[in-house]
Amino acid sequence: MKKITTKEIKERLNQVTCLDDPLFETFSEDERKSVQQAISSTKKRLQKVEQLKQHFEEMKGFENKAYSAGFKYIAGIDEVGRGPLAGPVVAAAVILPSDFSLYEVNDSKQLSATKRDELFDKIKDNALAIGIGIMDQGVIDSVNIYEATKLAMKEAVSQLKVTPDCLLIDAMTLDLAIPQEKIIKGDARSISIACASIIAKVTRDKMMEDFDNVYPGYGFAKNAGYGTKEHLEGLDKNGVTPIHRKTFAPIKNMI
Incomplete structure (x- = not known):
């Protein structure tokens, strides 16, 4: 044989x-x-x-607890872009079905860009609703990054096509009349917040790639606006762009 x-x-x-x-x-x-x-x-x-x-x-523990309490539409909320010197802060709110089972989901910082892009599409296909909030550098300079982050999160909630009855928020509380829970390091502990972190991260990265074409010389496509060596050298050589945050050092010292 x-x-x-x-x-x-x-x-x-x-x-x-x-x-x-x-x-x-x-x-x-x-x-x-x-x-x-x-x-x-x-x-x-x-x-x-x-x-x-x-x-x-x-990671489904917080969601299961909320389901047990009688909530049906639980929105996980996270933001990306509080630390960069340029570009917006982007928040996402994601409501998942109770039988969601995309096992590869994790905190966006723990995933490769390729995996984030792959999961971004799968989350969009499976989520009950996704909302995105964007606050640009003008808003950030006007109200400060902390308040701009809250505004972006509230906008993300308002963009949901399904009204949430419970919010799980990464390290924040919002002045909204919706039951909510603030979860420290929520993007690593809650599945819906992790999905929101992926949606926000991919959305913002794509925006920064577009800005890289408009404002070349700063490395926005690679550094997403963070203060890398290439970015700082670009500032010294080319100066401040319209998307730079004027209240952030070293930009505020250059104006």
Whole structure:
């Protein structure tokens, strides 16, 4: 009888979805090094999936608590862009269905740009509602970054097509007549806030990429407006642009 090839074994292992699949035992006595490596890599893949699922379930704790309290439309809210020297602060509000199960979701800072873009599309496809709030550098300079962040969050809530009955907010409280919970490091602890962080981050990064075309020489596409070496050198060489925050150092010292 013809011996099954390593390629065929790998193809079969690629279809395995649980660690107790009998295929592991079937191929365990195969002495070929390539087969044992395929078994090992498959187990590592499945272990990673299990870890993601476990983390995901832990991150649903705040949402599950809210559901148990009788809330139905829970909006997670987060912002991106409080620290940069240029560009807007962007907030997002996301309402997820109760059966949401996108296990790869995490705090946007823990994800690669490629993964964020991928999850951005999947979250948009699955969410019940998404709202985005943007406050530009003019607003930031007028009211300060903290207040501008609150305004962006409130705008994001107002843009939701489904009215939320509960808010989960990353490290903030808002003067809105909606029950809410302030969660420190919420983007790493709540699944809906994590989704909001991804939506806000990808939205703002795309805006900064567009600004890079309008105002070349500062590296906005790469640094998103943060004060990197390239950005500071661009300021020294090219001066202040209309999207720079005039109340932030070192810009305020250059005007």
